[in-house]
Amino acid sequence: MGIEVAVEGLSMSFGRQTVWEDVSLTLPAGEVSVMLGPSGTGKTVFLKSLIGLLKPERGRVMVNGVDMVHASERRLYETRKLFGLMFQDGALFGSMSLFDNIAFPLREHTKKKESEIGRIVLEKLEMVGLAGAETKLPGEISGGMRKRAGLARALVLDPQIILCDEPDSGLDPVRTAYISQLLIDLNAQIDATMLIVTHNIDIAATVPDNIGMLFRRNLVTFGPREVLLTSEEPVVAQFLSGSRAGPIGMSEEKDAATMALEQLQELERTGGEAEGEAVRSIAPQLEPTPGLPPRAAVQRRRERVRSILPGLPPPARQAILAGFTEAGPVRAGSGAGPTAVGLGAYAPEGPGADPELPPLPRRRSSGEGGRS
Amino acid sequence: MSVRESTFPGVGALRQTGRLFALAASVVRLTFKRPFQKREFVEQFWFIASVTILPTALVSIPFGAVIALQVGSLTKQLGAQSFTGGASVLAVIQQASPLIVALLISGAGGSAICADIGSRTIREEMDAMEVMGVSPVQRLIVPRVLAAMLVAVLLNGLVSVVGVLGGYFFNVIMQGGTPGAYLASFSALAQLPDLYISELKALIFGFIAGVVAAYRGLNPGKGPKGVGDAVNQSVVITFLLLFFVNLVLTAIYLQIVPAKGS
Numbered sequence: 170m171g172i173e174v175a176v177e178g179l180s181m182s183f184g185r186q187t188v189w190e191d192v193s194l195t196l197p198a199g200e201v202s203v204m205l206g207p208s209g210t211g212k213t214v215f216l217k218s219l220i221g222l223l224k225p226e227r228g229r230v231m232v233n234g235v236d237m238v239h240a241s242e243r244r245l246y247e248t249r250k251l252f253g254l255m256f257q258d259g260a261l262f263g264s265m266s267l268f269d270n271i272a273f274p275l276r277e278h279t280k281k282k283e284s285e286i287g288r289i290v291l292e293k294l295e296m297v298g299l300a301g302a303e304t305k306l307p308g309e310i311s312g313g314m315r316k317r318a319g320l321a322r323a324l325v326l327d328p329q330i331i332l333c334d335e336p337d338s339g340l341d342p343v344r345t346a347y348i349s350q351l352l353i354d355l356n357a358q359i360d361a362t363m364l365i366v367t368h369n370i371d372i373a374a375t376v377p378d379n380i381g382m383l384f385r386r387n388l389v390t391f392g393p394r395e396v397l398l399t400s401e402e403p404v405v406a407q408f409l410s411g412s413r414a415g416p417i418g419m420s421e422e423k424d425a426a427t428m429a430l431e432q433l434q435e436l437e438r439t440g441g442e443a444e445g446e447a448v449r450s451i452a453p454q455l456e457p458t459p460g461l462p463p464r465a466a467v468q469r470r471r472e473r474v475r476s477i478l479p480g481l482p483p484p485a486r487q488a489i490l491a492g493f494t495e496a497g498p499v500r501a502g503s504g505a506g507p508t509a510v511g512l513g514a515y516a517p518e519g520p521g522a523d524p525e526l527p528p529l530p531r532r533r534s535s536g537e538g539g540r541s
Numbered sequence: 542m543s544v545r546e547s548t549f550p551g552v553g554a555l556r557q558t559g560r561l562f563a564l565a566a567s568v569v570r571l572t573f574k575r576p577f578q579k580r581e582f583v584e585q586f587w588f589i590a591s592v593t594i595l596p597t598a599l600v601s602i603p604f605g606a607v608i609a610l611q612v613g614s615l616t617k618q619l620g621a622q623s624f625t626g627g628a629s630v631l632a633v634i635q636q637a638s639p640l641i642v643a644l645l646i647s648g649a650g651g652s653a654i655c656a657d658i659g660s661r662t663i664r665e666e667m668d669a670m671e672v673m674g675v676s677p678v679q680r681l682i683v684p685r686v687l688a689a690m691l692v693a694v695l696l697n698g699l700v701s702v703v704g705v706l707g708g709y710f711f712n713v714i715m716q717g718g719t720p721g722a723y724l725a726s727f728s729a730l731a732q733l734p735d736l737y738i739s740e741l742k743a744l745i746f747g748f749i750a751g752v753v754a755a756y757r758g759l760n761p762g763k764g765p766k767g768v769g770d771a772v773n774q775s776v777v778i779t780f781l782l783l784f785f786v787n788l789v790l791t792a793i794y795l796q797i798v799p800a801k802g803s
Contacts, residue, residue, distance in 0.1 A: 222668050242676075249674040260669035263661070274673045277680075326673075 170465065171199040171362030172233050172251060172329045174219060179228030179238075181214060187386050188214050192228070194381055194391040196330075197473060199466040201356050201363045203373045205397075205408065206383035207417050212366040213257065215383065216332050219364070220252050221245050232330070250278060253323030253361075255333045259315035261307040261322070267294070268303035271322045278326060293321040297351065312339040317348075324355070330362045331355070337369040345369065349376050350455060357457035357464045370409055374398065374452045378470050382408065384417070392481070393474050395492065398451045399484035451488050564678070564759070565752045568686050571679040582684035589650040589685075589692045594699070597645045601700040604641060605707030608632050613716045625712055626723030627730030633704040634735055635794075639742035639787060641704075642697045646689060646747055647779035651754035654685050655775040658758025659768035667759065677759070686751030693747030694740055701739065732801040738794045745790070746783050753779045 173195060180190035188211035196202050206212045217223045219230055221237040230237040235248045261270045271290045275281055281289075294300050297317040307315055316339060323331060336352070337345040349372050356363055367373065373380055374394075381391030384404045390397055397405055407415025414431060457464060471493065478486055612629040616622050658681065661667060667677045712718040757775035761767040 217668070220672055222671060246671075246674045246676060249672055252672060254669075254672045256665055256669060258665070260665035262666055262669075263664060274675075277673065277675050322669075322673075 170360050173198040174330060174362060174364070175229075175231040176219070177229045177231070179215075179218060179225045179230065181211065181218060181223070181225040189383055189386045189388070190227075192383075192388045194388060196362050196364055197379065197466075197470065198362055199356070199360045200378040200470055201352065201365070201376055201466070202379040202381065202391075203377040204364060204366045204381050204383060205368060205373050206366075207408065208368060210383045211386075212368075212383055213334055216254070216334050216364070216366050219332060220249060220254055250326065251329045253326065253328030253331045255316070255320045255323045255331070255336060257316075257334045257338065258312060259307065259319035261315055261318055263307055266304050266306055267299065267310075267318050270307065270318060271303075271325055274322065274326045289325060290321075293325055294318075296324070297321045298347070313341070313344060316340065320348075320351075327359055328361055331364075333363070333365045333367075335367050335369075336365060337367055337372055342371075345371065350458065352376055353455045353464070354457050354461055356466060357461045360465050368408075370411065373409075375455050378454075378466060384408075393470075393477075393485065393489060394454070395451060395488035396481055396485040399482070399488050401484075451492075560760075561753065561756050564682075564756050565748075567678050568683055568752055568755075571676065571683050572687065574679055578680055578684045581681065582688055585654075585685050585688035586691060588653070589646075589688050590695070592649045592653055593645045593692060593696060596649060597641060597696050597700055598703055600641055600645070601638070601703040602707045604637050604700075605629075605633050605704030606711040608637060608704075609708035609711040610716070613712050613718065622718065623722045624726045624730065625718055626709075627726035627728075629708045629712065630705055630727050631731055631735060633708060634701050634731070634739050636787075636791070638697050638700040638704060638739055639746060640784075641700050642693050642743045643746045643750070643783040643787070644780070645696065646693045647750040647754070647776055647783065650689055650692065651750040651779050652772050652776050654689070654751065655754040655758040655772045656768060658682070658685075658755055659761040659771045660765075662759055662761055663764065663768060678755075682751075682755045682759075685755060686748060689751035689754075690744050690747035693743040693750070697740055697743035701736070730801055734794075734798050738790065738798070742787060742790055745786060749782055749786065750779050753782065 175195045177193050179192045181188040182190075192215070204212055204215060214223060218225050219232075219237065221230075221240070225238055228238065232248055233251065235244050237245065237248065240248065261267070262273065265273070268287075268290055271293055272286050275286045275289060291300070291303065294303055297320055299314060299317055299321065302310060302314065302318075307318070310318070316336065320333070320336070323333075333352070336348050340348060352363065352365065353376060355361070365372065365376065377394055379392060380394050380397040382389040382397060382405060389402060389404055390400060398409070400406065404416050407417055416428060418427070474489055478489065481489070609625075609629045612632065613622075613625050616625045616628065658667075661681075670677045670680060709720075709723060712723055713720050754775045757771040757778070758768075761771040
């Protein structure tokens with residue numbers, strides 16, 4: 170199970186320019202969270218602060234009892250082994266082939282034999298769809314491939330916390346959909362805490378359990394996905410609909426005068442009729458690929474959300490409850506339902522099935538047991 | 542980065558100096574931390590040696606010759622021709638040799654190290670390494686600094702030999718000096734500690750060149766131009782530092798080690 174990341178009162182500035190201040194949130198263990206925000210609101214800076222690459226002025230980031238902001242170098246390095254960070258452009262080592270890049274963490278931190286390293290590396294390469302490209306240098310492949318190779322490298326040590334910096338930028342919509350599915354499958358397989366920083370609304374709507382949004386140097390909101398997806402907050406609504414009307418401007422944010430003018434124009438155009446009255450429908454969350462174990466986080470999240478339910482705004486509450494009843498018969502039916510489904514999907518598969526699925530050892534051992 | 546940083550004239554330079562020393566200290570500390578990066582060390586040693594050996598040899602021949610000619614003509618004026626050998630050999634071993642090493646190790650080796658580290662830094666490779674729980678200083682910088690030190694020491698030996706041979710050639714063949722007087726004055730004036738200080742200087746120069754190059758490489762400006770500027774600055778800073786350190790070391794050496802025969 171993943172590790173909880175607790176951020177308390179984090180503030181960051183470069184010189185006189187404040188990036189964001191007083192950000193407090195908790196990434197629940199094992200759940201997938203997304204941090205949204207317009208370009209240039211310090212999402213990447215936030216990610217790098219979580220892992221201790223950048224030092225915020227105030228606040229704490231608690232991971233496994235270690236404060237990533239103030240910890241000593243030794244504890245910092247020790248704790249970082251729990252993380253896997255996928256950089257925006259991969260940040261691969263330019264002088265090494267993809268194979269060596271992905272093998273790097275294994276060679277540095279484990280005493281595995283070279284044959285075993287090779288097996289793990291090829292498995293991860295296949296997982297991100299780069300099988301056969303292991304001898305290429307990072308300079309010889311496209312940006313999207315570099316990004317996927319960066320993800321493979323982040324995964325190679327089986328991290329407890331996975332941070333993804335814009336997994337979609339530079340990818341086509343189809344590959345973005347594959348990456349989304351991959352992230353959900355990963356979460357089902359290794360149950361790691363995940364934080365995805367993005368401005369892609371499709372990812373935000375279908376992947377995470379929780380969503381937060383950074384705007385105007387503040388954390389606008391952070392909570393269960395339904396809260397943000399049903400939010401009436403002008404910033405959130407504008408961002409989700411991708412329209413020009415709203416507080417987000419081209420450069421960073423609009424001043425009050427421009428906004429008032431725009432609202433007036435909007436009012437004239439629509440004749441005073443308020444828009445956006447219809448409750449936005451919430452896209453269903455992605456499920457793990459059939460054959461994978463159900464996400465353990467779903468059950469945990471349900472209990473957690475149920476306990477905070479009374480404090481949530483009514484639309485979010487409705488959406489959450491609707492989600493509960495919808496999924497109810499299949500998923501909530503205690504342990505029996507999902508397990509049966511999972512096993513049912515497995516049963517017809519023979520030995521030669523996809524080798525990267527975790528239940529493989531179990532099957533193999535039972536096969537051996539049968540033979541002996 | 543923080544708001545609390547005070548500002549007064551020259552604080553930037555002080556801060557940079559402090560960080561440079563901090564890096565030097567962590568290089569020394571991490572040198573003794575296992576596992577030692579043997580492979581990286583050997584590769585870097587070979588790389589630095591390959592870019593410096595030929596230029597060094599080519600520079601040291603004329604350098605030895607110039608000193609031999611200059612000292613030769615001076616001693617002729619003074620009527621002390623028999624001491625030409627000793628004087629020019631001392632000049633080569635104690636001063637010329639470490640300085641040539643300093644120029645080459647910072648100009649050829651240091652600039653290559655700085656450019657390499659700098660371009661990796663702006664490609665976020667250093668960040669990636671830190672995120673994976675690997676210290677870039679231990680993994681990349683320590684082997685480079687040690688390689689630069691070892692290359693400097695060996696180069697210093699090379700320069701001494703080539704320089705002395707060049708001096709001998711020019712003095713004996715070109716200026717008509719006598720081989721016997723050249724060698725005799727050599728052993729009359731030179732002593733073993735002269736060689737020791739020469740090698741010690743080279744060792745320290747190699748360390749400084751490596752640390753400065755790594756420091757500038759780890760803290761480049763923005764973008765590719767920043768790396769170019771960093772390389773430029775690293776060479777200039779190293780030159781200034783090495784000539785100053787050479788002055789200090791020479792002064793101390795001349796104070797504490799009595800000259801032979803005095």
